[in-house]
Amino acid sequence: MDIAKLIKSRRSIGAVSEKDVPDEVIQELLDIAVWAPNHRKTEPWKFRVFKGDARVKLGEEMARITKKKVAGLSEEEAQKKIEKVRKGPLRAPVLVILAASPTGKNPEIEEVVAAGCVLQNLLLAATEKGLATICRTGDIAHDPELKQYLKLEEHDKVIGIVYIGYPKQEYNIKAQRVPAEEKTIWFK
Template sequence: MDVFEAIKSRRSNGLVSDKPVPKEIIDKILEAGTWAPSHFKTEPWKFFVLTGEGRLALGKVLAEIAKRDMENPLSETNQKKLEKICEKPLRAPVVMTVAVEPNLKSEKVIIQEEYGAVYAAIQNMLLAAHALGLGGYWRTGKPTYDPLMKELFGLSEKGEVLGFLYFGYTKREMAAGKRRPYEEVTKWLTSNSDFDEL
């Protein structure tokens, strides 16, 4: 698949089957992540691949985090909600947790750039999965950045989970995407006077 075709045709697709994804495909996705650019070659990414029962620990932590916002977590309604939350990671046969471990050994390293490198790795992984015939989506949200999540994956104090990539074989084709034309968000600056118009 041509890279421009992959960029334009990739869609977030959460409706996937439970058919196992071969390890060699998972390996290719992980390797694609490691080819993202990182300033000073810090390579600040960490990947955790959850399959089978390995996904249950994530569901358990998601439920623990959700409990905090519940007035009565033991009520029948909330117990059902917590059960559903526990099952969320089972929606796809492969869940990849992607985290940043900032490499701040040098004063030149800027923490925002460490995060940027990992976000670039995530995009590489999403595109690779799409090119390999998988559907997937990138999940984030408040629980992603909770200290319990950091603890689950054994991250340092400066480390942070930046998202969960759910991958599997799709059950449906996605409609073509739509974006604003790039001309609407682009300004060409070819002389000093162009800056006066900004």
């Protein structure tokens, strides 16, 4: 697909079927995604892939962590929040958690940006293959305890949880962007 068309047609889509996305397809997407620019070739990113029952266990871990953080909410609100977090990972057959892993060789922002480029590569490569994706975060994504569960280092930063699956239907989602012109000053 023409690159401009691909970039503009990518949309965040959460509603996917339970149909499995083969491991080889996910591996191929990750192998494409890592072709991102990165200063001093530090390649400051890590992936954690969840499929099958590992998603259930991830949801349980997220619920366990969330339970500790619902002070101040009513019993009903707390329960609702915990259950939402528990079920979260079941919304797609595959979750790719992408983290930036700053190496100290570059300013941290540069390493985070490089991982952000990986994110966009991943989303576009998936779109090109007819897969639906959405990157989600929320408080839980940045929780230090979750990082441990994900076998990430303390200084690693979760960029997002990318939900990947086959779309339930064809979507024609209207989207728009503020023209770049409105955010640009040219110096000539």
